[in-house]
Amino acid sequence: MSLDIEQVQRIARLARIEISPAEAATARDQLNGIFGLIETMQAVDTAGIAPMSHAVDMVQRLRPDAVTEADQRTAFQAIAPETDAGLYLVPKVIE
Amino acid sequence: MSDLINASLRELSAALEAKQVSSVELSTMFLDRIEKLNPEINAFVTLDRAKTLAQAAEMDARRAAGDTSPLLGIPLGHKDIFCTEGWLTTCGSKMLHNFVSPYDATVVTKLKQAGLVTLGKLNMDEFAMGSSNETSYFGPVKNPWDTKRVPGGSSGGSAAAIAARLAPVVTGTDTGGSIRQPASLCGLTGLKPTYGVVSRYGMIAFASSLDQAGPMAKSAEDCALLLNGMVGFDERDSTSLQRETEDYTRDLNKPLSGLRIGLPKEFFGEGMADDVRATVEAALEQYRQLGATTVDITLPNSGLSVPAYYVIAPAEASSNLSRFDGVRYGYRAPEFTNLDDMYSKSRAQGFGSEVKRRILIGTYVLSHGYYDAYYLQAQKIRRLIAADFVEAFKACDVIMGPASPDTAFAFGEKSGDPVKMYLSDIYTISTNLAGLPGMSIPAGFGANKLPVGLQIIGNYFDEAKMFNVAHQYQQVTSWHREMPAGI
Amino acid sequence: MKWEVVIGLETHAQLQTKSKIFCGASTAFGAEPNTQADAVSLALPGVLPVLNREAVVCAIKFGLAIGAKITERSVFARKNYFYPDLPKGYQISQMELPVVDGGSLTINVDGNEKTVRLTRAHLEEDAGKSLHEDFAGRTGIDLNRAGTPLLEIVSEPDMRSAAEAVAYAKKLHELVQWIGICDGNMQEGSFRCDANVSVRRPGDPYGTRREIKNLNSFRFLEQAINYEVQWQINEIEEGRKIQQATVLFDPDTGETRSMRSKEDAHDYRYFPDPDLLPLEITEAWKAEVKATMPELPQAMQQRFTGEYGLSAYDADIITSSREMAQYFLDTVAVAGTASAKLCANWIQGDLAARLNREEKSIAEAPISATQLAGIIQRIVDNTISNKIGKDVFDALWNGDGANADAVIEAKGWKQITDTGEIEAIIDEVLAANQKSVEEFRAGKEKAFNALVGQAMKATKGKANPQQVNDLLKQKLTG
Numbered sequence A: 001m002s003l004d005i006e007q008v009q010r011i012a013r014l015a016r017i018e019i020s021p022a023e024a025a026t027a028r029d030q031l032n033g034i035f036g037l038i039e040t041m042q043a044v045d046t047a048g049i050a051p052m053s054h055a056v057d058m059v060q061r062l063r064p065d066a067v068t069e070a071d072q073r074t075a076f077q078a079i080a081p082e083t084d085a086g087l088y089l090v091p092k093v094i095e
Numbered sequence B: 001m002s003d004l005i006n007a008s009l010r011e012l013s014a015a016l017e018a019k020q021v022s023s024v025e026l027s028t029m030f031l032d033r034i035e036k037l038n039p040e041i042n043a044f045v046t047l048d049r050a051k052t053l054a055q056a057a058e059m060d061a062r063r064a065a066g067d068t069s070p071l072l073g074i075p076l077g078h079k080d081i082f083c084t085e086g087w088l089t090t091c092g093s094k095m096l097h098n099f100v101s102p103y104d105a106t107v108v109t110k111l112k113q114a115g116l117v118t119l120g121k122l123n124m125d126e127f128a129m130g131s132s133n134e135t136s137y138f139g140p141v142k143n144p145w146d147t148k149r150v151p152g153g154s155s156g157g158s159a160a161a162i163a164a165r166l167a168p169v170v171t172g173t174d175t176g177g178s179i180r181q182p183a184s185l186c187g188l189t190g191l192k193p194t195y196g197v198v199s200r201y202g203m204i205a206f207a208s209s210l211d212q213a214g215p216m217a218k219s220a221e222d223c224a225l226l227l228n229g230m231v232g233f234d235e236r237d238s239t240s241l242q243r244e245t246e247d248y249t250r251d252l253n254k255p256l257s258g259l260r261i262g263l264p265k266e267f268f269g270e271g272m273a274d275d276v277r278a279t280v281e282a283a284l285e286q287y288r289q290l291g292a293t294t295v296d297i298t299l300p301n302s303g304l305s306v307p308a309y310y311v312i313a314p315a316e317a318s319s320n321l322s323r324f325d326g327v328r329y330g331y332r333a334p335e336f337t338n339l340d341d342m343y344s345k346s347r348a349q350g351f352g353s354e355v356k357r358r359i360l361i362g363t364y365v366l367s368h369g370y371y372d373a374y375y376l377q378a379q380k381i382r383r384l385i386a387a388d389f390v391e392a393f394k395a396c397d398v399i400m401g402p403a404s405p406d407t408a409f410a411f412g413e414k415s416g417d418p419v420k421m422y423l424s425d426i427y428t429i430s431t432n433l434a435g436l437p438g439m440s441i442p443a444g445f446g447a448n449k450l451p452v453g454l455q456i457i458g459n460y461f462d463e464a465k466m467f468n469v470a471h472q473y474q475q476v477t478s479w480h481r482e483m484p485a486g487i
Numbered sequence C: 001m002k003w004e005v006v007i008g009l010e011t012h013a014q015l016q017t018k019s020k021i022f023c024g025a026s027t028a029f030g031a032e033p034n035t036q037a038d039a040v041s042l043a044l045p046g047v048l049p050v051l052n053r054e055a056v057v058c059a060i061k062f063g064l065a066i067g068a069k070i071t072e073r074s075v076f077a078r079k080n081y082f083y084p085d086l087p088k089g090y091q092i093s094q095m096e097l098p099v100v101d102g103g104s105l106t107i108n109v110d111g112n113e114k115t116v117r118l119t120r121a122h123l124e125e126d127a128g129k130s131l132h133e134d135f136a137g138r139t140g141i142d143l144n145r146a147g148t149p150l151l152e153i154v155s156e157p158d159m160r161s162a163a164e165a166v167a168y169a170k171k172l173h174e175l176v177q178w179i180g181i182c183d184g185n186m187q188e189g190s191f192r193c194d195a196n197v198s199v200r201r202p203g204d205p206y207g208t209r210r211e212i213k214n215l216n217s218f219r220f221l222e223q224a225i226n227y228e229v230q231w232q233i234n235e236i237e238e239g240r241k242i243q244q245a246t247v248l249f250d251p252d253t254g255e256t257r258s259m260r261s262k263e264d265a266h267d268y269r270y271f272p273d274p275d276l277l278p279l280e281i282t283e284a285w286k287a288e289v290k291a292t293m294p295e296l297p298q299a300m301q302q303r304f305t306g307e308y309g310l311s312a313y314d315a316d317i318i319t320s321s322r323e324m325a326q327y328f329l330d331t332v333a334v335a336g337t338a339s340a341k342l343c344a345n346w347i348q349g350d351l352a353a354r355l356n357r358e359e360k361s362i363a364e365a366p367i368s369a370t371q372l373a374g375i376i377q378r379i380v381d382n383t384i385s386n387k388i389g390k391d392v393f394d395a396l397w398n399g400d401g402a403n404a405d406a407v408i409e410a411k412g413w414k415q416i417t418d419t420g421e422i423e424a425i426i427d428e429v430l431a432a433n434q435k436s437v438e439e440f441r442a443g444k445e446k447a448f449n450a451l452v453g454q455a456m457k458a459t460k461g462k463a464n465p466q467q468v469n470d471l472l473k474q475k476l477t478g
Helices: A005-014 A023-042 A073-077 B002-006 B009-017 B021-043 B049-064 B105-115 B156-163 B180-185 B222-229 B274-289 B304-321 B339-350 B355-367 B371-394 B419-423 B430-433 B463-476 C052-064 C162-178 C218-237 C282-289 C297-307 C311-319 C322-335 C336-358 C369-378 C386-397 C404-411 C419-432 C434-441 C446-456 C465-477
Strands: A087-091 B042-048 B075-079 B115-123 B169-174 B190-191 B212-217 B260-264 B293-297 B398-402 B440-447 B453-458 C003-012 C076-081 C090-093 C104-109 C111-123 C129-135 C138-142 C149-153 C191-198 C211-213 C247-248 C255-258
Touching: A005 A023, A023 B355, A023 B371, A023 B419, A087 B339, A087 C129, A087 C255, B002 B009, B002 B021, B009 B021, B009 B222, B021 B042, B021 B049, B021 B075, B042 B156, B042 C129, B049 B075, B049 B169, B049 B274, B075 B156, B156 B180, B156 B212, B156 B355, B169 B180, B169 B222, B169 C076, B180 B190, B180 B398, B180 B440, B180 B453, B190 B260, B190 B463, B222 B440, B222 B463, B260 B274, B274 B293, B274 B453, B274 B463, B274 C111, B293 C191, B304 B355, B304 B371, B304 B419, B304 B430, B304 C076, B355 B371, B355 C386, B398 B463, B398 C419, B440 B463, C003 C162, C003 C218, C052 C111, C052 C149, C052 C162, C052 C282, C076 C434, C090 C111, C104 C162, C104 C311, C111 C162, C149 C162, C162 C191, C162 C218, C162 C297, C162 C386, C191 C218, C211 C218, C218 C247, C255 C336, C255 C446, C297 C311, C297 C322, C297 C336, C311 C322, C311 C336, C322 C336, C322 C369, C336 C386, C369 C386, C369 C404, C386 C404, C419 C446, C419 C465, C434 C446, C434 C465, C446 C465
Parallel strands: B075 B115, B075 B169, B260 B293, B260 B398, C211 C247
Antiparallel strands: A087 C138, B042 B115, B169 B212, B190 B212, B190 B440, B398 B453, B440 B453, C003 C149, C003 C191, C076 C090, C104 C111, C111 C149, C129 C138, C191 C211, C247 C255
């Protein structure tokens, strides 16, 4: 398989990364090189093998339902790009 | 006092205990050294002398009050992937160039409690994506053994700091070899523990199912002592393991007679540089002299580890890095026309090219229509790779091989070709996929007096045994005590 | 030719936990913006999720209540998309292996019972809130709600009208409150519905559906579906094809409109969350949860129609909330099983009407079940008439007296049952209303009722109406 410019642009848009046509062309070439490496996987017959999502074979530990976190808005918003009246501000969202 | 630069943790601890030196003096000594050498090496990205010395004074006060914690007052450096309250925590990225963490990672908290003093934050490949430290927004780290060469990555700042004796111990993280490969290239000891042994809370995520923090130091004993302070169950990390506390130094002095060392034929084939091969073979001979036997084993699917890794790690990373959107913290592009434009520009400008490349790979392999062929297939292969190790450990106690196919390479040598760079981790990635502990120890020098690392892979939770295996070797060799000339 | 409407609902029920689903921040409603947004809610670099046990208990309760299969090992997945109220850039949800699998709910529309099948229910986290109004060209983001536990309940496309969809939504709304997993507060967004609507010719395959998002009242749900159905029919009849879309309902215009975001940009890239391990629910845990659950409305309905002889309709209404069912049981316990039907009538009649008028819940009713039972007992033993019963009810509601007997005594409302006394009054009435008497004898039945009315008026309503009837008839025809 090989990616074309449109596919690169589509995934860049999905990933919210602005990409110029020149960058897209470079990315396409590099990704195709990397996918050349990845493709060697496809030859392996993995029928009946369970996918492994975690490095540990355990089940989820559960937390008691208790409020443990105090308000730290001032500290957290001190590092925010833009806030007002306790809210984070972003350009207007249009639905 | 200058002999303390090359001292072991036990020696430093004894000096502190005997009041030959205070933590403030020791920290000052390392800070002075950093001030002198760091402009060239670029291992540290953030320093704050006042904060460090205040913390050191606090540790001296603890000692005066009767605290006898073994690591009390010892200075260390943190890889800049660990959130440290009140310190810049950049993860090597422009995206977080202004991020002063409002909280401490669990590892940072634990080491503070153990009495260690933070010297500063260590340079790294951006978001831990790289094998040469060339992807850092704050410039490359230079290998103290040859400043025209890379220190390896992603924990390149950590490795260079130890090699240049800018800190006695440091923290690192390893997602595909990021502790072991730079340890190998810089001639030091580093261990990636079993997945789940060290908390990931507060360690900025690259690939959550692979990331694991570990110690880096001159010797195995130092690493064992530091690991003692890093481990432990953390209720804030769902993948943190609940286990009995263990002392990783407990088996250091056990003799190695009867030790079975597995040598995977796949680790000794094509692709390994001659000087690396010769050095690793010599180390294995040393082990035989220590009473160990070597057995040939096979890890038949290990050749698939790089392809599987370069699906799984970018997939997880593409999602983990979505939070960097310029809304709540970090970099926001100065100009944009609307919300989507703000996202796209902030992320395009805030991330470097390697990070963007991996986000694109990850986004693609998870996207509609490709998930089964890439992501699911990679996860199935991951299980095959893990199963290979289970089988292999039936015939041996530890596995050995090279940590890196070559010694430190020159700046720019691989950075133009991602595939070439990705193959730097060919011997280290499979242990991350399996969740096993892996280690690199200095095994000698190759051409141009560049360090070569020997990789030791242990079974799950066999860290104490690995330290024993490494320590016994370090009792009869002095590679780990060698310092770069002129440092 | 007729059109068939096909509706499936996706309902988000906020679970009643103290803390969020993956962290220890509070879920309390109405706090100052972002004061309940902790490090995890904000998705600071390095933070990790840990699952709240109580949220899982809620999901188990729901699964048991609808007769579903509880998945032994369910999996949390990341749903990836960018939105400012979604701090991580992904929502932790469940995809392939949801915690609740299948189940069903029985609804009643115009006396017809119908079973709606459920596809699944899964645990996920809520997003924050975007405030579009106040910041001149900006949107303000409040992340207090981000991470609140949700149960997303997905039905099969089994509903065939807006009325059925509303009946299903109401039944679900009653159930989640009944089992105590959701407060059901629709104004605060604790219970919200998305409706998938399509139309087709009967017998045809399903038509293309459009999803109406975020309906937070039953009235809007009904209006939105009815508007959408008509819109789709018009489109098709005018020769256009329906495009799959997400639409919003505007309560001001009563119309639905397509969202501006590009549908083709949605590719959620679901994958198992590496930060969360499989959720295991053992048989033992299920049994433990089951033991804590109240009798379910369906079982109670059967008991009420069987043991107490209520009609299916009455039993359905009485079991619309656990509080009402308990009130009914408490009333019957005092008034006696023989009066169960009368108790049900009073509760769903006078009591419900009065509560409704004063916007009170049954828990806030000023009149207790024991007090109501006291009224019913006096009606049954003929101490008072049904009509006087209503006056006693009002008096007790207003706090005039401790119980029915005290009110009746104080007001002198005891029914006149002495035949002689009633006869004397009737004689007076007949004497004073000769015209009516003559009309009655001339065959005008209505005149009889007028005479009864006069007699009751003369006794200030205290005479036993049946006795008045009987005696009057005797005197006129005897």
